[in-house]
Amino acid sequence: MTLRLSVHRSRWRAHVDLLRATVPDLVPVVKGNGYGFDRAVLAAEAATWAPEVALGTLHELPATNPGGTTWTVLTPALTVPALPGWAVPTVGRAEHVRALADASWRGRVNVKLRSSMHRYGVTPDELPALLEAVRTAGFEPHAFVIHPPLANDDTPARSTAEASNVDEIERWLAHLDPAIALSVSHLGPVAYVALRERHPDRRFRLRAGTALWHGDKAAFHLSADVLDIGRVRAGDHIGYRRTAAPADGHVVMVGAGSSHGVAPLADGRSPFHHARRRLALVEAPHMHTSMVFVPDDEVVPAIGDRVDVQRPLITTAVDETVWHDD
Secondary structure, three states: OOEEEEEEHHHHHHHHHHHHHHOOOEEEEOOOOHHHOOHHHHHHHHHOOOOEEEEOOHHHOOOOOOOOOEEEEOOOOOOOOOOOOOEEOEEOOHHHHHHHHHOOOOOEEEEEEOOOOOOOOEOOOOHHHHHHHHHHOOOEEEEEEEOOOOOOOOOOOHHHHHHHHHHHHHHHHOOOOOOOEEEEEOOOHHHHHHHHHHOOOOOEEEEEOHHHHOOOHHHEEEEEEEEEEEEEOOOOEEOOOOEEOOOOEEEEEEOOOHHHOOOOOOOOOOOEEEOOEEOEEOOOOEOOEEEEEEEOOOOOOOOOOEEEEOOOHHHOOOOEEEEEOO
16 A cells, blocks of 8 residues: 555544534535545445435445435536435536436425525526426426535635635525525524524534534545655656756655655645655656655655655545544
8 A cells, every 4th residue: 555544543433423413403414525535435334323314426325225314415417327215416507407307306305505606596586487497307306406606625714715705605685585494504503503593493414524524624634655766866867757866865765655645735845755854756646656856965755665645635646544533
């Protein structure tokens, strides 16, 4: 194995259990690469305690559903495969309704509301026509779904952004049938519970992905093997693009690359660290290997050492996940 995600099981479990205990009607989100854990792993975990789980696309639906979980799909589709009765697709336009009807779907659907993200969904003026199309097609509205902008970082702007999201959600309430649940996201537990308490006649659900699965960042460590090391002199041409070595030193081959989703950081810096120093990339990571340069005056990792990798797990494909409690 080369790219490894290490997870402190008890720390991770403690955070997940805390949200389960404090957030009523919590809907775990399991989509994409499964937040770095693998989608099947998280889907199996979520289905043990959540009556409803949210997925990204229709193609992410599990093959079987022995526990009777409701699997709600967040992204509308125009090409619709055969769907099981426990799937709940999302519609945000009449075209999405027609695609489901053409696929002979008859079941529950989510109705997507447009937020200030302007990504999918109808405006309040467009909502009546979409609901009429849903009912004419023989579908049953399962929930209204809204996706406000991000408000889950640790910056001072978080409270302002979260308050704006709450305001946006509350402006929608006058347009929504209170008998149909409203599924929201990007609210913290305190803001979400307060929203529910202000509107006791409404049914709310909170979808959570990153905040649920990645809530305790100290529980994770991403690292990669050092697979080989080569000595170079200043000016030697190295790498695919024959980059000139800036000094005497070593080229270190790290077993993680673009196939793993490993790339330079947004500002161009290397994502690799060793001995509390950032390792300079020779060039952008390629496929299964990244080449880094270590000058003679710095500590050179040995073959078999592991270097730290700084990447968001939602875009990373790991080779191995190791759960531990030490």
